[in-house]
Amino acid sequence: MDKDFLIQLTNNLYRLTLLFPKKEPLRYKMRELADEILAHCLTPGVKHNKHNSVVGDLEVLDGFFEVAKAQNWVSPEEILKLQENYSKLKEEFKTETDSERTLTLPLGEEKEAKDEFTPLESSAPCPAENQKSLKKSKTSSFLTGFIMLPAEENSSISERQEKILAFLREQGRAQVWQIKHILPEVTKRTLRRDFENLLKKDLIKRIGERNDTFYQIKTVQA
Missing domain, CATH: 1.10.10.10 (Winged helix-like DNA-binding domain superfamily/Winged helix DNA-binding domain)
Known part of the structure; x- marks a missing residue:
């Protein structure tokens, strides 16, 4: 994921929403989502959980784009261009998530691996005080x-x-x-x-x- 691209994408959304009415809640909700998406992408963590969260935010943002297009605050073409960029980002995350699921250890092998592991404390019974x-x-x-x-x-x-x-x-x-x-x-x-x-x-x-x-x-x- 290219850091510069993500930052530029967020900046573009800020510029676009500047054209919304000043007190319009959608203006700030879209910015907040864009900030969350940027933070998700740049923060290290558990990939699978992170991707699921980002995809959810991107789905919501896509719905907000549709609402904004219907308001005629800015030209639909400007909104559509930015919406398409975020849609590409969403598809990229979905692809990565699917790839991670494919690489997950099969259920049978996972069970076998768990069966082979015996916790140290269970190897010998201990008195209640121990x-x-x-x-x-x-x-x-x-x-x-x-x-x-x-x-x-x-x-x-x-x-x-x-x-x-x-x-x-x-x-x-x-x-x-x-x-x-x-x-x-x-x-x-x-x-x-x-x-x-x-x-x-x-x-x-x-x-x-x-x-x-x-x-x-x-x-x-x-």
Whole structure:
């Protein structure tokens, strides 16, 4: 995916929507979608989930193009040209998604691979006290080698917050919209609450402000 092409495509949409009525909601909704699509394309993450999200945004944007054409704010030819470019982008993502599905391990082989794997702790039965100790150890060492949390503190961290911490550890730092792309089913408001919770626990720190706000893991000084 060519970065310059994607940025130019987004700029073209901004120029086109400048011709819409100033207070027209469609003007800002289309820009927001274009921003989301650009961010999806330029943000590293799980390809399959990312492609599905982009295709969904592109489908919605295509519908907005149809609505805009019917309003006669600008010439239909200008809208159509930009719409076709986004349609090509959508087809490209669909092709990549289909290719990834084709390369997925067949169900029979996947089951066989799972059957061959035996978890270490299941190889020998443990007394009840040992089982409790093992679970406590797993909980407190989610970020082994990076930060260590007391078991009672970590128990209040949700699975979603653990994913946020893992992403921050891998990427170094991130903004809320980047986490939104790996957890598309979660609202930005919920993610902001997660970040506030992690800030209160002194697990992460905030850098910058407003649109330039980043979060990163707060390392423990030895």
